[in-house]
Amino acid sequence: MTSPSDAGLQAERTGLAWSRTSLGVAANAALLAVRELSHAQLTLALLPTGLAVVIAIATAVYGRRRTRALRLAPLPHPVAARGPVLLLGWSVVALAVLSGVAVIL
Template sequence: MTSPSDAGLQAERTGLAWSRTSLGVAGNAALLAFRELQQAQLTLALIPASLALLIAIATAVYGRRRTRALRHSPLPVPLAPSRAVPLLGWSVAVLAVLSGIALIV
């Protein structure tokens, strides 16, 4: 049970979490792209950068939709997130592995 002073803050915390995640993934995309463009060559290592940019955009869009849904009364049924959350989570995990491989190669 939430306290009266916490009422309505769930949507704000959710929005901030989605924003942080999309910003982190976008930063990953920028760093990977910068690394490749700095070497003045276009290689397959730009694929993780492009993937990261797509994931960042998808995360920002879904996060905005989720935050809007939580701000409305009554709350959506079911309240649990859809398949998009595990999909985005796995996408970020795969991106982390691909980024690591791109940095090693």
């Protein structure tokens, strides 16, 4: 149950969560890039870096869309987690696994 002082803050919290996720994925991309480029070789290990950049951009764009949708009153359509949210979530999980493999190898 939201109190009157919380009214309208859902969109802000949602936007901050999407921003944090996007920033975390972008930081992952930067760390992987620095690690691989310090070897002065272009290898398949840069694949997770590219994937992280794509996921970071997609997360930022989709997060901004969802935040804007939540700011509308009344909501134009249901904003429950749908395909893109699940796809981005599983993409982040796959990126975590690929990043772990890239660091080990």
